[in-house]
Amino acid sequence: MLTVGDKFPSFDLTAVPGGPEGLKGEFVQISDKSDAGKWKIVFFWPKDFTFVCPTEIVAFGKLAKDFADRDAVVYGVSIDSEFVHLNWRLHHEDLKGLQIPMLADIKRELTEGTGVMAKDAGVALRATFVVDPQGIIRHVSVNDLSVGRNPQEIVRILDGLQSDELCPCNWKQGDDFIKV
Template structure:
């Protein structure tokens, strides 16, 4: 699995960006949103139970990530058509403000090393990538356990200080000084 300090692999994926006919799909690449921080999170399967809770939680916090010059990309190995159908049929996903990437050929998830060996689906992996394309944070949960988008935001805040941040540090609090 790729980790902190590694370069985000190149990718070019179809994404669902709305449920509007004629404008639902868009290509997203590793160079999209150049100069921004990227929050890239993966879930195992569409039309499941834990996944929409996480996706909706990231969606509700999209403005907070945007305030920090960060974009959110959600992804799974489902096709863009499955993503679209899920968004059209799940009330919490209809107005999702970020792209749902389709890694149907499993190229990005394989390059990141986040495919579940037995199931062949993505683990619940989260990456924070800096504007230069370097992975600065990685977290992976078991298939059955949802992640905490508030913690991802807290870590982004800490990374953006470029300072030493203690345990449970929150934006606006003092950072550590080297003696």
């Protein structure tokens, strides 16, 4: 599995865009070159039409503006096709207003390239990568398939990384930094 300091892999995936455009059935291409110069939050979920996944996707979507305020974009990725993503958005009430794109990694290239494929399940683990504008992984976390993650913690980590300071345990934006 890729870790902090590694270069995030190149990718070029078809996606259901976020916002109202995502409900129109028109797809977009998103690559590692998209949103150049921005921080990227790339999170993986196992598969569509499941139970824990929409809670995480919706939570990341609700924080899209908070990430944008920090010059960051959020990409959600699973091994499902763009058609499955679209169908899920159209038929899951909580996903209809989703503000982030859903990327289709049907060939599993990005999932395998990052090393987050669950060995026995054939789907991605619940992995989250924070990637800086130079494409370097600055944070990675992975949860078991049965446990959802906390997107608000990713906002906190992004704040700390962007501060370029030493941040103590439970630090949050506005708190004091560690002075050496």
